Amino acid sequence: MSGVGASTATGGTTARQRYGPWAVIAGASEGTGRAFARQVAAAGLDCVLLARRPGPLEALADELRADFGAAAVPLAVDLSEPDALERIREVTDGLEVGLYVANAGADPYATPFLDRDVEDWVGLVNRNVVTTMRCCHHFGGLMRGRGHGGLLLVGSGACYGGGRLLAAYSGSKAFELCFAESLWAELRGTGVDVLFQALVTTDTPALRELLAEGGQRPPSRLVAPADVASTGLAHLDRGPVYNSRQLLGLRAGTRRLRVRLVTRLSRSVFGDR
Ligand SMILES: NC(=O)c1ccc[n+]([C@@H]2O[C@H](COP(=O)([O-])OP(=O)(O)OC[C@H]3O[C@@H](n4cnc5c(N)ncnc54)[C@H](OP(=O)(O)O)[C@@H]3O)[C@@H](O)[C@H]2O)c1
Numbered sequence: 650m651s652g653v654g655a656s657t658a659t660g661g662t663t664a665r666q667r668y669g670p671w672a673v674i675a676g677a678s679e680g681t682g683r684a685f686a687r688q689v690a691a692a693g694l695d696c697v698l699l700a701r702r703p704g705p706l707e708a709l710a711d712e713l714r715a716d717f718g719a720a721a722v723p724l725a726v727d728l729s730e731p732d733a734l735e736r737i738r739e740v741t742d743g744l745e746v747g748l749y750v751a752n753a754g755a756d757p758y759a760t761p762f763l764d765r766d767v768e769d770w771v772g773l774v775n776r777n778v779v780t781t782m783r784c785c786h787h788f789g790g791l792m793r794g795r796g797h798g799g800l801l802l803v804g805s806g807a808c809y810g811g812g813r814l815l816a817a818y819s820g821s822k823a824f825e826l827c828f829a830e831s832l833w834a835e836l837r838g839t840g841v842d843v844l845f846q847a848l849v850t851t852d853t854p855a856l857r858e859l860l861a862e863g864g865q866r867p868p869s870r871l872v873a874p875a876d877v878a879s880t881g882l883a884h885l886d887r888g889p890v891y892n893s894r895q896l897l898g899l900r901a902g903t904r905r906l907r908v909r910l911v912t913r914l915s916r917s918v919f920g921d922r
Contacts, residue, residue: 653692653748653799653882664692668748668799668885673697673741673788675728675780676753678705680853681803684878685750686713692882694748695720697741701727728753729772734783745795749788750881751781751825752803755855756818759863770817777821785832789841797840799885802829803877804847806896826890830904833889834912844888846881848872849895 653664663669672689676682678700686696690713698706698721706723713721722744726736754777758765785800792798807815808822829845836843850856852871860867872893884891889908890901 652885652887653689653694665694667797669694669745671695671697671741671744671746672748672750673699673737673746673784674750674752675699675784676803678702678709680855681848681851681874681877682750682752683709684874685752685801685881687716688875688878688882689748689750690717690719690721693717693719695744696722697737697744697746698723699726699728699737700753701725728780729776731775731779733776733780734787737784738787746788747792747795747798748801749784749799750801750803751784754781754803754805754821754825755853755859756815757855757859759814759859761814762816773817774821777818778824781825782828785828789832789836792841793836793839795840799842799844800829800832801881801885802843802845803881804829804845806847806849806893808845808847809896830889830908834908842886842888844881844885845890846877846884847890847892847896848877849893851877 653668672694674682674686674689674696677686677696677698682700686698686709690696696713696719698709700706703723703725706725710721710723713719722740724737724740726733756773758769762770781802788798789800802825804825805822807819808826811819826845826847829843833843850868850871852867852873857867881891890904892901
């Protein structure tokens, strides 16, 4: 058994020993984030739950305590704000965090780039790029020091290229992809796993809301959030990339090969820094 998919992780250690005792889930209040939180708690980890709205976070924290006996700390925080990590550290500094899930990250606008105030796009990039980078630096550094842990970045097939309505969003997801691949290469052998999980259209409240605003109906085939969470957690130790089945032709194995090649080239230039 591998990843966080069950109470037992690889090598006879428990998921809690390998990726715990605490997990931080960014964007936990609904959809895929909520599914990650429930599955992580079911695997024996305690959870810090992040999102902007306190009500749904508090309800989820109660649920995790009642259903799994997990400790759960809700924190209402806007991940687009420059002080997001400071706010997160106010509750996590006394906790041993072994898993960080960067889940919040959808485009709530689906608008051509020039048709919105640029500050909306800056907020999206701050949340997806800057806060994700800060949190991975902070939690990843502590995990490396302890010799175990996991960083899971929830991405999108949009990471592989741009298109209409995707300017800031696909750019931010491409950053997350390359960032996660590089971290994976740098953290190999340290006990810290890194995975970028590329999703396709998934049945989340955020997607349904966005479609409803435009008067559109959800497509008939949507991936279930619980399937996203179980797949991501099961593949956490098989990074750097997991592509949803529907991303045909984009092979995660090819990405891994490319990362290894780039790493070899970089070593030939910069040596073993
Ligand atoms: N749904 C899809 O079809 C789809 C497809 C491909 C990839 N993905 C990826 O899957 C992940 C989840 O997507 P999603 O559809 O569930 O929508 P989402 O808006 O990324 O996630 C919703 C969660 O994130 C929180 N959140 C959003 N913005 C936040 C902010 N600025 N600060 C703090 N929390 C914030 C929301 O709670 P609050 O509103 O209370 O803050 C909610 O808990 C994203 O990374 C997205 O890129 C989704």
